[in-house]
Amino acid sequence: MSTPHVLLGLLATGPKHGYDLKRDYDLRLPKAKPLPYGQVYATLGRLERDGLVARAGQEREAGPDRTPYAVTPPGEAALDSWLGAVEPPLPHLNSVLLAKVIITLLVADLSRARDYLSRQRQAHTDRLRELTAVKTDPTASVADVIAADYGINHLDADLRWLRTTLDRVADLHGEVTAR
């Protein structure tokens, strides 16, 4: 994920200081990798250095100084360019799951490979059930539902792949170990 572009996008809805930006990130991308405050401020610093955001006054509310930032015209152009660019499908299959299955087939016997695939499937199924509960919670926001859907559909794809792989496991195991 491109954190600078995501922060530019969140700032495009109106000037915000770092604290509000972090809260907005958590709200809009509830299941994404957590973004520490330190990274928010460091990214804002780089965006300011590059002229993509600028300070928009200063708020002081009882507590410490809070500096709101706004997107500059070059920042708007950078965001626009990012939003319009097609993300290429990943050129390499970098899944740990894929690598682990191949190595399991290489070094483990058939029953151990099946046992691993079965337990992996259970873990995926449990997570899928958790995300379904998140999604169907009456208090779930649209962002929660969209994020849960993303996770559910990826887990479902993994589950179908695991099932097909187990159907093929004897052939794969023989082929991998014969080399």
Add this chain to the structure above:
Amino acid sequence: MSFLGTRAAVRSYGPTPALRGVTVDVAEGEILAVTGPSGCGKSTLLHCLAGIMRVDAGEVFYRGRRIDTSSEGERARLRRTEFGVLFQFGQLVAELTAAENVALPLLLAGARRREARTAALAWLDRLGVADLADQHPGEMSGGQQQRCALARALVTEPRVLFADEPTGALDTLAGEQVLGHLVRLAREQRTTVVLVTHDARVAGYADREVTLRDGVLDPTGLGIAAVRR
């Protein structure tokens, strides 16, 4: 003995075995998903549990009593009063309006016409399709028809709802709406649900999942082709 279940259930279609000794237990109030690929026996298991079909061997029980040995009349009574069934295609009666379709099980059970209509309208309202009460199935979308079919399955307030691929013919969003209603109402009514599906995303709505392969329970939940080798 659990609330609902089978012991070593066997069922064949001519020479083709569909269930080969399936033992499954369903707790009261539980939503159980029965998953597996096409032809694995999951719909046959549902039909046997619901008393629609008899097992060739083994036992089917409900609330402490065997129902596989019950008379056809007794099993028909169970299906009218204790069980609700929802299929992939709602199987609404084309000539009747939505309200008339939903009222039908109550009328068959001897309710007065006005009472049956009042109850039907209340259930259509709970499923968000009250405005379709006087429309015929042909005038509704697939999702709307399935919500009416769900209202019809629940109007008698059954203890058990059997749902066989209830969203199999719907697009994703319409299917989610039907499943959302099904699960919410089941929890509210403490209805036990047996949900047959081949889709992991649908099974995700259940409390628990059992997988069938070639007529037997598959403890790995995965493929049995490798096991066969």
